[in-house]
Amino acid sequence: MMNSRLGLTTLATTGLLLASSTIYSATVTPSEVMGTYADIAQAGYQDALQTARNLKVSVQTLIAEPSEQSLEDARTAWKSARIPYQQTEVYRFGNAIVDDWEGKVNAWPLDEGLIDYVDSSYGADSEINHLYTANIIANPSVTINGQAIDANVITPDLLSSQLHEAGGIESNVATGYHAIEFLLWGQDLNGSDAGAGSRPFTDYDVNNCSNGHCDRRAQYLSAVTDLLIDDLEYMASAWASGGEARTALTSAGANAGLAAMLTGMGSLSYGELAGERMQLGLMLHDPEEEHDCFADNTSASHYYDGVGIQNVYNGIYKRVDGSIVSGPSLKELLAATDESLATELGEDLQTSVDALKVLLESQLNGQAYDQLIAEGNTDGNDMVQSAIDTLVYQTRNIERAVVALGVAGIEFEGSDSLDDPSSVFQ
Amino acid sequence: MNSMTRLEYVGTRSARHTPLNIVLFIVVALVLTGRASSQTTDSTSGKNLQDDTALPSAVWEGDERIRGILAPTTDFSRAEKFELMQGGAGTQKTNFDRNAYSQETAALNFEHLQTFKLGNALFNKLWVASPASTQASDGLGPFYSARACQGCHIKDGRGQLPVSGEKTASLVLQLKNEGNGNWGPDPVYGGQFHTSAVPGVKAEGLVGMAHTSLFRTFNDGTIHELHKPAYHLQQLAYGEIHSLTRLSPRLAPAVHGLGLLESIAADHVLAYADPDDSNGDGISGRPNWQRLEYGHRALGRFGHKAAMSSVREQNVHALFTDMGLSSSSDALSNPQGDCTSAQAICASLAHGDQARLGQGEAPDKVVDLITFYTHNLAVPARRNVSDPQILAGKQLFYNSGCASCHVPKHITSRDVEQDELQYQLIWPYTDLLLHDMGPDLADHAGEGDATGTEWRTAPLWGIGLAKTVNPNTSFLHDGRASTLLDAVLWHGGEAQNSLNHVLDMSKDERSKLVSFLESL
Numbered sequence: 001m002m003n004s005r006l007g008l009t010t011l012a013t014t015g016l017l018l019a020s021s022t023i024y025s026a027t028v029t030p031s032e033v034m035g036t037y038a039d040i041a042q043a044g045y046q047d048a049l050q051t052a053r054n055l056k057v058s059v060q061t062l063i064a065e066p067s068e069q070s071l072e073d074a075r076t077a078w079k080s081a082r083i084p085y086q087q088t089e090v091y092r093f094g095n096a097i098v099d100d101w102e103g104k105v106n107a108w109p110l111d112e113g114l115i116d117y118v119d120s121s122y123g124a125d126s127e128i129n130h131l132y133t134a135n136i137i138a139n140p141s142v143t144i145n146g147q148a149i150d151a152n153v154i155t156p157d158l159l160s161s162q163l164h165e166a167g168g169i170e171s172n173v174a175t176g177y178h179a180i181e182f183l184l185w186g187q188d189l190n191g192s193d194a195g196a197g198s199r200p201f202t203d204y205d206v207n208n209c210s211n212g213h214c215d216r217r218a219q220y221l222s223a224v225t226d227l228l229i230d231d232l233e234y235m236a237s238a239w240a241s242g243g244e245a246r247t248a249l250t251s252a253g254a255n256a257g258l259a260a261m262l263t264g265m266g267s268l269s270y271g272e273l274a275g276e277r278m279q280l281g282l283m284l285h286d287p288e289e290e291h292d293c294f295a296d297n298t299s300a301s302h303y304y305d306g307v308g309i310q311n312v313y314n315g316i317y318k319r320v321d322g323s324i325v326s327g328p329s330l331k332e333l334l335a336a337t338d339e340s341l342a343t344e345l346g347e348d349l350q351t352s353v354d355a356l357k358v359l360l361e362s363q364l365n366g367q368a369y370d371q372l373i374a375e376g377n378t379d380g381n382d383m384v385q386s387a388i389d390t391l392v393y394q395t396r397n398i399e400r401a402v403v404a405l406g407v408a409g410i411e412f413e414g415s416d417s418l419d420d421p422s423s424v425f426q
Numbered sequence: 427m428n429s430m431t432r433l434e435y436v437g438t439r440s441a442r443h444t445p446l447n448i449v450l451f452i453v454v455a456l457v458l459t460g461r462a463s464s465q466t467t468d469s470t471s472g473k474n475l476q477d478d479t480a481l482p483s484a485v486w487e488g489d490e491r492i493r494g495i496l497a498p499t500t501d502f503s504r505a506e507k508f509e510l511m512q513g514g515a516g517t518q519k520t521n522f523d524r525n526a527y528s529q530e531t532a533a534l535n536f537e538h539l540q541t542f543k544l545g546n547a548l549f550n551k552l553w554v555a556s557p558a559s560t561q562a563s564d565g566l567g568p569f570y571s572a573r574a575c576q577g578c579h580i581k582d583g584r585g586q587l588p589v590s591g592e593k594t595a596s597l598v599l600q601l602k603n604e605g606n607g608n609w610g611p612d613p614v615y616g617g618q619f620h621t622s623a624v625p626g627v628k629a630e631g632l633v634g635m636a637h638t639s640l641f642r643t644f645n646d647g648t649i650h651e652l653h654k655p656a657y658h659l660q661q662l663a664y665g666e667i668h669s670l671t672r673l674s675p676r677l678a679p680a681v682h683g684l685g686l687l688e689s690i691a692a693d694h695v696l697a698y699a700d701p702d703d704s705n706g707d708g709i710s711g712r713p714n715w716q717r718l719e720y721g722h723r724a725l726g727r728f729g730h731k732a733a734m735s736s737v738r739e740q741n742v743h744a745l746f747t748d749m750g751l752s753s754s755s756d757a758l759s760n761p762q763g764d765c766t767s768a769q770a771i772c773a774s775l776a777h778g779d780q781a782r783l784g785q786g787e788a789p790d791k792v793v794d795l796i797t798f799y800t801h802n803l804a805v806p807a808r809r810n811v812s813d814p815q816i817l818a819g820k821q822l823f824y825n826s827g828c829a830s831c832h833v834p835k836h837i838t839s840r841d842v843e844q845d846e847l848q849y850q851l852i853w854p855y856t857d858l859l860l861h862d863m864g865p866d867l868a869d870h871a872g873e874g875d876a877t878g879t880e881w882r883t884a885p886l887w888g889i890g891l892a893k894t895v896n897p898n899t900s901f902l903h904d905g906r907a908s909t910l911l912d913a914v915l916w917h918g919g920e921a922q923n924s925l926n927h928v929l930d931m932s933k934d935e936r937s938k939l940v941s942f943l944e945s946l
Contacts, residue, residue, distance in 0.1 A: 109552070109554050109558065109563045111554050113557060113625060118557050118558070119557070134625040143628060173554065187559045270539075275544050276546075280544055281562075283791065284783060286561050286783060289562045396536065421508065422807075423508060424511055425508045425837075
């Protein structure tokens with residue numbers, strides 16, 4: 001069966017003593033492929049960490065010298081920080097350590113009203129039309145989930161430990177990339193029309209403060225950015241040599257490692273991206289049912305998600321500084337077993353990246369994701385649906401790859417007896 | 427998929443035969459297998475209760491092939507045909523780890539798989555308080571027990587008792603007041619006591635638990651301690667609770683196989699009911715009924731007292747009561763959820779009902795997707811179905827009369843909308859009926875036609891994986907049983923005879939029985 005063919009390939013490799021990783025050899029081993037996978041994760045999270053540190057610098061400048069320019073610079077730094085992070089999302093599915101951690105940095109939707117002021121036009125009319133005032137920035141002491149929280153000083157520890165409910169049963173959604181996004185852009189009040197959030201820089205200007213509590217808003221922004229850096233530091237080191245994520249992967253064995261890689265690719269393509277993040281919003285016609293909803297950066301985020309899937313398959317990652325991390329790839333491993341499938345899957349991934357690029361270019365040309373999914377925007381809807389379709393399509397070949405590589409779950413052996421308990425009633 | 431050979435099922439004769447023939451068959455089978463069973467050597471356990479589990483005549487009446495397959499087995503020397511595939515064709519055979527309950531039914535086609543995944547996204551979604559930009563996701567509360575379905579149905583499985591100082595969340599206390607002659611909500615606190623609320627709103631309070639010990643003594647002298655919980659409300663934020671209000675503790679059950687359970691024909695469920703115990707076997711299963719909006723009533727089958735007639739009904743009630751989310755049905759249209767007029771703050775709050783997205787904070791499109799998801803979570807396959815220890819445990823299960831209520835096998839109706847759920851042989855180990863379980867388990871709170879001592883027979887399929895999926899979980903309606911043996915020993919009322927059989931078992935037999943349960 002498949003496993004023994006793989007075994008033969010491994011024997012052949014050791015026999016031939018192939019060493020160079022720059023030659024795309026047809027005879028790579030699963031453990032080499034997993035090594036590349038881990039190396040790319042490490043580089044990706046390191047890049048995410050570095051760009052988060054850059055973001056911190058621009059945030060400090062915004063707080064020290066609030067202006068149109070310093071706010072714009074901080075926003076640009078945030079968007080830049082998304083580029084490497086989104087490419088690491090493929091690691092979330094298939095690695096429990098990443099999945100369990102992810103909610104801290106990328107949780108969505110946000111508890112906007114918990115963090116800061118929100119516009120009363122959101123939410124249907126209530127009898128008393130009032131600004132939502134039970135937010136941490138406005139209140140040194142606030143009741144959350146029935147408990148009084150002392151938020152006199154807003155620190156990373158307050159956000160991570162006091163707001164976070166134990167046991168994963170209820171999590172605060174007041175930290176991570178989208179919390180920073182909300183603090184830099186504010187709510188997008190344009191619905192399906194052009195324009196992102198338009199929070200004024202004076203929300204940080206203690207000498208000319210708009211919307212109150214500028215000092216506390218600055219504290220929150222600073223604390224939540226520090227927290228993101230802490231969280232990314234943890235994950236970058238988890239993928240270093242000896243780190244828990246890399247160790248978990250290598251100690252799980254070849255089968256489980258390849259399963260993790262393919263699960264990541266398939267789950268992100270199909271369930272998460274094509275499903276939850278794109279199809280659902282399109283189906284529900286809610287313009288803000290999009291992840292980077294304040295910054296109108298969703299198309300870019302989806303694009304880099306797609307690139308991340310491709311990185312894992314090709315075993316190639318282009319770092320923020322332009323250098324390349326590469327090594328024996330899943331594509332080569334698959335080609336040794338089924339060359340035409342390997343080629344086909346490679347083409348599918350490029351097709352989806354291209355379709356997502358159309359959305360990215362639309363964003364750069366002024367038509368953002370929320371406009372594309374708006375009710376009545378047939379062309380925009382079609383563009384998004386096409387991208388969804390390519391992601392769905394590639395999933396089929398990812399599944400075929402799972403079978404070809406023999407990493408499907410352990411099948412139950414049917415017995416030869418007439419009363420086979422594993423037979424299926426018809 | 428194995429191809430079917432056109433061979434007759436070799437097993438128990440059909441119920442067409444007279445009872446005498448069945449008894450003869452059992453004796454002959456025993457002699458042939460050469461096994462000394464507990465029923466012939468253990469004189470203290472009395473009557474073999476397995477004789478009372480004949481297939482009711484109304485179940486697939488006239489179809490002898492099917493009735494032959496559904497008749498309770500009497501051959502414990504080997505596994506039954508189809509027994510491993512306890513969820514029918516859609517049984518998942520790939521994941522027996524923490525994801526054991528989270529797989530889609532294996533029968534799902536690729537297009538339906540996307541619908542399943544959209545439903546999964548909604549099942550996992552953390553709902554946020556209004557007002558929020560994400561209008562498709564807002565409307566939480568103001569009072570709630572969890573903010574996502576996954577919050578209570580942890581990893582698509584059971585809830586858990588609070589761990590190290592947490593407050594109760596996936597264990598909820600429903601409030602039942604008989605003030606008006608019918609069981610209804612508390613006048614101030616509504617239908618459920620909520621330990622969480624949106625920012626700025628005080629939660630209804632906290633739940634305290636205290637335990638007393640109960641003991642069961644086996645005939646071999648072993649004493650087994652059980653812990654009986656008592657619940658009390660603390661830090662009540664909206665005044666006194668009504669003096670007639672009962673607290674009904676409910677732990678979230680697992681959500682696999684629900685579409686299959688819904689697909690058993692109502693007549694076939696009712697065929698097992700015997701409210702007056704006409705057959706004198708001590709078991710008197712009764713149906714519960716749900717009164718629906720348009721004046722009809724439908725057979726209840728979901729929830730701890732079988733009060734809900736469909737998965738969709740269970741879901742919209744859970745969205746409303748556990749999460750404060752309204753939907754399109756009139757009874758559940760208040761966007762403030764389970765908030766009474768006595769809790770004045772609710773009226774002043776924003777809510778998440780936006781007409782352009784559909785009626786209710788969770789409009790039909792959302793409810794449809796969640797329902798599809800919860801219809802189609804796969805049942806995990808049996809493990810070690812041919813292991814002699816487990817077969818011995820299976821025999822003990824049957825001989826103790828457990829199968830009278832934990833009916834092993836059903837075949838779903840052909841008349842069901844979704845192809846994948848039609849005409850499936852399933853092994854849920856439940857009759858979906860209400861049974862009086864005795865005073866120790868009673869909550870003294872009715873629901874629909876269910877009394878304060880009755881509970882629905884819990885499905886046992888998948889139960890052996892519950893602690894793999896979530897090590898913190900526990901068993902029975904309120905999680906009071908830490909182990910499966912504890913759960914068995916809590917049985918009383920109609921199950922008293924069966925309990926007596928278990929108390930008669932040797933340590934080795936108890937171990938085999940538990941092994942059987944763990945293989946489900």
